[in-house]
Amino acid sequence: MAGENRSPTVFTPSSMSELLELRRSKPQATLWAGGTGLMSRYYPYPYPLSRDIISLKHVPEMTRINRTERYLDIGAAATLERVLTVGHHILPPVLAKALRSVGPPTITNQATIGGNLCIPDLRLNLAAVLSLFNVQLELKGDLKHRLQTRWIPLIRLYRRDGKLMLQGTEVLTRVRIYFEEGNFQLFQQIGFPYQHPEEAVLFTVFANHGQDSVVDYRAAATFPSVGVFRDRDVESSVTSKALPLNHQEIRQTSRLLRRTLQEYSTRVSPIQLARTVRAFERSLILLNTKSVSR
Amino acid sequence: MKIQFTLNGRQEVLHISSDVPLLQLLTEYSGISSIRPGCDRGRCGNCVVLVNDLPLLSCLVPAFDIRGRQIVTFERFSQTRDFTEIQKGFTQADALPCSFCFASKSMLTHGIISGNTSPQPEEILQAFSLNACTCLEPSRIVQGVQQAGTLRGRRRRHGRRK
Known part of the structure; x- marks a missing residue:
């Protein structure tokens, strides 16, 4: 086979600058x-769709990790192991778990x-969890024949149907994660996103609660073949509720989630729907347990 | 494409398609026999090699990515003191992997205890989660790695004292 190609x-x-120039002159090349x-x-062989590959590993800005008091700046080509090592003790536990x-x-x-964020047709482990935080992405590229840099929140990287929303020859160069504290964090991978994207769900929660009420509740789910789901109505149906939530409240909010998911996309499979609702209910039960045990 | 790299301490230069996986490069072009090709897609975990001392799955590394890097396969690794410690650790824990996965398991162990000589069971099981061979019970693997870590830690402490 090798000889044929x-x-x-x-x-x-x-x-x-060399990378951006190459990207402009070879827009079809695969970014590696x-x-x-x-x-x-x-x-x-790796990528039969393109005969040109641009390797990002030798661009220092793409692999650099900077840590300040307020945020962690991660070059898009930094390996996950390095992020875990440099971010040890400072990464929110839910993000470390997702990594x-x-x-x-x-x-x-x-x-x-x-790579984890930008595979064109698959949303993987980090998309949902990063969408819960204040995460800014630096994109560089050729916009209207000018080299430009822009920062966008993570959620604007994807269209509603889950596809990447990069413009022209843009490249994701940096991921900036602002630190936040949450006393309830949960990440759950159900199924195998890579092998069975139509069945798997990655569900994540980041919340703050006092002894008697939920102060801030954020939840998101990734459906690998569909996209990232986060809904403010579902979140606000839990935020400011008194703790512990009773059985009826849990059922009501999970019904709301089910309805919202059905409206979100018809591509969410029944098993993904059931798994997400179950994971959501579980997160509320765990939140109850934690508030009672404080 | 001309690929220049170090294989088991020896400089190698190959003219090869740039996207050939390292697994294929080693087994077909460099005569390495310790690697067990399995799934070719990063799922069976039986093709581990050390790239710049980090354990990687050779089926997921393209040839162009190894230019200038140091590759160590089990042929070379099995002659090192690091390996002797791992072998001793596994023997002491009564955990003997089969010949099919021994190379990968010992290099995975090296990857774990190089960074942390007292790894926790979860860390060990996470590292072995992609190694599909079931010749050892998970608890045995944990004991073997922890024992190897203890030996590595002891050597480091002795080394420092000298």
């Missing part, structure tokens, strides 16, 4: 960060944060 041309830019996603999906859920170190030593 021309070997892809690999470009390894060593600076951001860790490659775990591309290598495990296409056989026999670990991507795979064992044999994967996270290679997979990158940008």
Whole structure:
């Protein structure tokens, strides 16, 4: 097979300007960060759709991680293992759990944060959890024939149908995560997002509660083949409720979630719907338990 | 494409398609026999090699990505003191992996105890979660890795004292 195909041309830019120039001159080239996603999906060779590959690993800005008092700045091609190491003790536990859920170190030593967010047709472990925080993404690229940099919140990276919303030849270059504290955090992976994207759900909650009430409740779910779901109405139906929530309140809010999910997309499969509602109910029961045990 | 890298301490230069997986490069072009090709898609975990001392699945690394990097396979790793410790640790814990997965399991263990000589069971099981061979019970793997970690820690402390 190898002999039948021309070997892809690999470009390894060593600076951001070189990368952006290459991206402008070869808009069809595949951007290559860790490659775990591309290598495990296409056989026999990584990416038969494009004959040009731009490797991002040698651009220092793309792999740099900066830590300040207020936020963590992560180059999009930084490996997940490095994010876990540098962010040890400062990453919100729910985010650390989501990063670990991507795979064992044999994967996270290679997979990158940008890759996890930007696989064109799959939403993976980090999208939902990052959508709960104040996360800003730096995009650089050629907009209206000018090189531009813009910052967007994570949720604006995806269209409602889950597709990437990058414009022109834009590249995701940095992910900025502002620190926040939440006394109730939950991440749950149900099923296998990579192998069975139509069935898997990644559900996550970030909340703050006092002894008698929920102060702030945020929840999001990723349906790998559909997109990222977060609904303010569902969240506000829990926020400011008195704790512990009674059985009827839990049933009411989960009914609201079910309805909202059905309206969100017809591509959410029945099993994903059932799994999400169950995970949501479980999160409320755990929240009850935690508030009582404080 | 010309690929230059270090394989088991030896400089190698190959002219090869840039997107050939490292697994195939090692087994078909460099005569490495310790790697067990399985799923070819990062799911069976039996093709672990050390790339710049980090355990990676060789089926997920394309050839162009190893330029200038150091690859160590089990052929070389099994001659090191690091390996002897791991072997001893597993033997002491009465945990003997089968010959099919021994290479991958020992390099995964090396990856864990290089960073932390007292790993917690969850950390160990997470690292082994992609290793599909079921020749050992999870509890045995945990004991083997922890014992190997103890030996590695002891060596480090002795090394520091000297």
